[in-house]
Amino acid sequence: MSNYRGVHDIGGVPAGEVVPSEHDYALWEKRVDAMMVLLSKKGLMTVDELRRNIESLGADAYDEMSYYERWVYAIAQTLIQRGVISIDELGRRISAVQARSDDGT
Amino acid sequence: MTERHQHEQGVPHRHPLRPDQDDTLTYWRAMEIALRELLIEKRLTSADEVRREVEAMDNRSPVDGARVVARAWTDPQYQQLLLMDANAACEALGLERGLYKLIVVENTDQVHNVVVCTLCSCYPRFLLGLPPDWYKSRNYRSRMVNSPREVLREFGTVVPDDVVVRVHDSNADMRYLVLPRRPAGTDDWSEEQLAELVTRDAMIGVTFAAEP
Numbered sequence: 024m025s026n027y028r029g030v031h032d033i034g035g036v037p038a039g040e041v042v043p044s045e046h047d048y049a050l051w052e053k054r055v056d057a058m059m060v061l062l063s064k065k066g067l068m069t070v071d072e073l074r075r076n077i078e079s080l081g082a083d084a085y086d087e088m089s090y091y092e093r094w095v096y097a098i099a100q101t102l103i104q105r106g107v108i109s110i111d112e113l114g115r116r117i118s119a120v121q122a123r124s125d126d127g128t
Numbered sequence: 129m130t131e132r133h134q135h136e137q138g139v140p141h142r143h144p145l146r147p148d149q150d151d152t153l154t155y156w157r158a159m160e161i162a163l164r165e166l167l168i169e170k171r172l173t174s175a176d177e178v179r180r181e182v183e184a185m186d187n188r189s190p191v192d193g194a195r196v197v198a199r200a201w202t203d204p205q206y207q208q209l210l211l212m213d214a215n216a217a218c219e220a221l222g223l224e225r226g227l228y229k230l231i232v233v234e235n236t237d238q239v240h241n242v243v244v245c246t247l248c249s250c251y252p253r254f255l256l257g258l259p260p261d262w263y264k265s266r267n268y269r270s271r272m273v274n275s276p277r278e279v280l281r282e283f284g285t286v287v288p289d290d291v292v293v294r295v296h297d298s299n300a301d302m303r304y305l306v307l308p309r310r311p312a313g314t315d316d317w318s319e320e321q322l323a324e325l326v327t328r329d330a331m332i333g334v335t336f337a338a339e340p
Contacts, residue, residue, distance in 0.1 A: 034246030034297065038270035041282045044261040049149070050182070051157050054164060056258070057181035061173050063227075070300045074248065090249070090264055092156040099163055108166050116162035117155070124153045 030085045031078045052091040058098060068101050076100040185258065192223050193255035193305060194326035198319045201310045214305065224254040233296060234307040240287045241294045242280065242333030243304040244272040250298035252305045256328055263332065273297065283334040306333035313340050
């Protein structure tokens with residue numbers, strides 16, 4: 024039965040004790056959240072697109088990525104699928120951001 | 129540590145000041161920056177707009193939910209509205225109406241309600257702010273639906289056997305908030321005083337309202 028479940032569909036699946044974990048959200052996480060809210064308000068993305076892209080992650084990636092890592096991935100996927108940005112320009116920009124950081128700037 | 133110093137055989141140099149926040153640039157953080165820059169360049173948003181949205185989220189907290197609950201405890205008519213049309217009830221207090229349907233479920237001496245989102249993390253964010261990590265955790269999402277009493281005990285909450293536990297599974301279009309039971313011994317309390325007893329966890333349903 025569990026083979027027919029999506030990676031996100033975990034209600035009732037055996038699991039361990041609930042650890043009452045919390046953390047203060049980092050600015051980058053809040054910005055991802057804000058980006059999703061803004062894109063929704065502007066009609067550039069729906070919550071269902073967010074979900075579809077998160078839910079189609081492989082099981083390992085789903086577990087290994089943190090919550091807002093899954094979100095930023097899903098936002099990027101949606102914007103590419105909609106043709107708002109190209110996969111190429113995103114890749115180039117990520118490299119540029121990383122290069123800037125290596126410079127210490 | 130001295131600011132300017134020399135390592136063995138090195139040139140004297142300053143270390144960069146250690147930042148308060150760990151801003152290690154992971155791949156995903158770089159992706160967030162890249163996306164934000166591209167959206168700003170394409171004039172689909174602006175830095176200011178992003179900042180304001182972050183501030184708006186920072187300003188949402190369980191204090192808003194507590195106001196709603198305290199009003200319902202003191203005003204039967206408002207409680208009726210809250211249970212019938214929770215979005216309208218929020219609006220009536222000058223709060224956000226919310227972008228999705230909100231359903232408020234009332235705890236009584238016969239029923240204890242608790243909220244989960246098995247599929248992800250749906251949560252009444254406009255009344256409680258962002259959800260705690262445990263709410264989004266695999267263990268909570270998996271087990272709350274089939275072992276609710278056990279999970280509640282892990283939160284230190286023991287629901288008597290003769291009280292029904294009702295678990296509500298949220299989704300993207302529909303969120304739940306628990307209206308906890310008003311604690312005994314608060315008959316002459318003001319709405320503001322009562323609101324102090326209403327915790328986030330009580331509105332999720334994993335605990336009761338605080339005792340006076």
